[in-house]
Amino acid sequence: MTAGMNAPPDESSPGLPPADYEMLCDFLRERTGLSFTEAKRYFVDRRVAARMAAVGAATVREYMRLLRFQASGEELQLLVNLMTVNETYFFREKYQFDCLVNSALDEVVRGRPPGARVRIWSAGCSTGEEPYSIAIMLLEHxxxxxxxxxxLYASDIDSSVLARAQEGIYEERSLQGLPAHLRAKYFRRVGSDPDRWRIIEELRESIDFSHVNIVDPEQLRAFRGIDVIFCRNLLIYFDDLGRREAASMFYDALAPNGFVCLGHSESMSRISSLFVPRRFPDAILYQKPVQGGLP
Amino acid sequence: MALVKAKKNAAPVPAAEAPGADPRAGLSDSDAAVRRQAAHRLAQDPGAVSPLADRLAIETEPGVREAILTALVRIGTGEAVEALLPLLAREDAGLRNAVLESVQQMPGESVAPSVVPLLGHADSDLRIFAVQLVGKLRHPERPAWLAGVLEQDPHVNVCLAAVEALGEIGDPAALPALERLLLRFPEDPMVGFSVDAARRRFRGG
Incomplete structure (x- = not known):
């Protein structure tokens, strides 16, 4: 199967023409308050090029028309989301982890005997903050x-970030969302460097990291009976068909009544009709119905 | 500690899903999961449009329908579009909407040859679907086709669908056709309201 993910923009390309760059930045400033100077050009160029490829816009002007006139505002939201995602960190969008431990898992294990398996997958785990955050939330809450x-499964299509995830070494700014007692419990300083911390071996060893393209059915065959999939801020890099194929892969990977958790600006309802939105006190998740029926 | 090392791929692969199995046969398997896997595999086979479409016509399981539709979108040929369009006339609204969304995701060069002629279909409901599809086409002639609907279609609801589609495109070149639509349906308040809304959007309001 062809990967739904767009290839990264060619790093040697000259980027947006100056007039187009200025027009786009003016528009973003006017609509969102986000301001990008010439110094941010590389950052903006790459993200705009990725979204233009995803929606099939041949010119910046065509892409601007979509941003300006699309009734749902979905594309503008996706672009803004991309522009504001710089890096990930521990306990990012923690309310979704709260939802996992306060609501979703209790529902998942209803009727299961003690000792039964519970499977959670962080799809698009990047450098590992998400799966380790899940592990800590489970153990603590x-x-x-x-x-x-x-x-706990964790996967990414980028082998370099996977290697970093498995190494489990983080700088101070990744840990800012962690309470001090959790840092003390689950991290150790790296040598004498005050800015680098390594997650404890017990947690590193408890997560199965793998290199996976989430729209490849052969690779996804290994993922079955999953109870909860976290796939946050990953599908925004896919085109419509790629998102749909990924949703379909998740459907196959999930156990009946299993959940998908997307990023705060993403909605499964716009991607696929296979899932039922479930509103919990902490967050909205998307549930796979029992075959042919409602959850 | 309650965390244990994961063991992927613990479940055996059903024979009907095995790499050597015939996915065309899998489409009629009694197990919906096998039918879904068959559809996934046939997404790589442009020659599989006919068996996929035949199964879609009788399939009732939503998960399998979605897999077949996604496969046809991935195949994305004119033949795949033509196989889907007759389903727009079905009574099943869920299937109609799924087909509409699927065709909207297919390549413009595959969609246009079959969908543009539908703008002249005798059934106004089908013409509305055609307008919605043309509105999402990635094709340079799209505004002109929609303007043609404003100029010629006798049914006001078809014209209103075209106004909405043109509003989404946001090309001010459509303004003259919109103004002429007002003259064609001077007594219809929805036309006045919709054209006014489109004018405001063209001005960035």
Whole structure:
């Protein structure tokens, strides 16, 4: 299957023409307050080029028309999201992890005997902050954590970030969202460097990291019976068909009644009709119905 | 600690899903999961439009329908478009909407030859679907086709669908056709409202 993900923009390309760059920045400033100077040009060029490729816009002017006139405003939201994503960090968008431990997992294990498996997958795990955050949240905040055997999977299409995830070394700014007692419990300083911390071996060893293209059905065959998939701010890099194929792969990977968690600006309803949105006190998740029926 | 090392691929692969199995046969398997896998595999086979479309016509399981539609979108040929368009006349609104969304995701050069003629179909509901599809086409003639609807279509609801599509495109060149539509349906308040909304959007309001 052809990957739905767009190839990264050619780094040697000259980027947007100056007039187009100025027009786009003016528009973003006017609509969102986000301001990008010439110094941010590389950052903006890459993201705009990726979105133009995803929607099939041949020119900046055509892309601007979509941003300006699309009734749903979806494309503008996706671009803004891309422009504001610089890096990931521990406990990012923590309310979704709260939803996992306060609501979703209790529903997942309903009727399962003690000792049963629970499978959670961080798809597009980047440098590992998300799966490690999930592990910490489970150990610290899910009251039934000791009753079940929990398997954590983490995957990314980028092998270089996977290697960093497995190494588990983070700088101070990645850890800012972590309370001090959790840092002390789950991290160790790297040598004498005050700015680098390594997650403890027990956690590193508990996560199965793998190199996966999430729209390749052969690779996805290994993922079955998953209870919760985290796929946050990844599908924004895909075109419509790629998003749809990824949703379909998640559907196959999930156990009946399993959940998908998307980024805060993403909506499964715009991607696929296969899932049912579920509003929990902390967040909205998307649930795979039992075959042919409602959850 | 309750975290255990994961063991992927613990479940055996059903024979009907195995790499050597015939995916065309899999489309009629009694297990919906096997039918879905068959559809995934046939997405790589441009010659599989006919068996996929035949199964879609009788398939009732939503997950399998979605897999077949996604496969046809991935194939993306004119033949795949032609196989889907007759389903727009079905009573099943869920299937109609899914087909509409699917055709909108297919390449413009595959969609246009089959969909543009539908703008002249006798059934006004089908013409509305055609307008919605043309509105999403990635094709330079798109505004002209929609302007033609404003000039000629006798049904006001078809024209209103075209106004909405032109508003989404945002090309001010459509303004004269919009103004003429007002003259064609001077007594219809929805036409006045919709054209006014489109004018405002063209001005960036």
């Amino acid at each position: 899910w009251r039934r954590v000791d009753e079940f055997e929990i398997e």
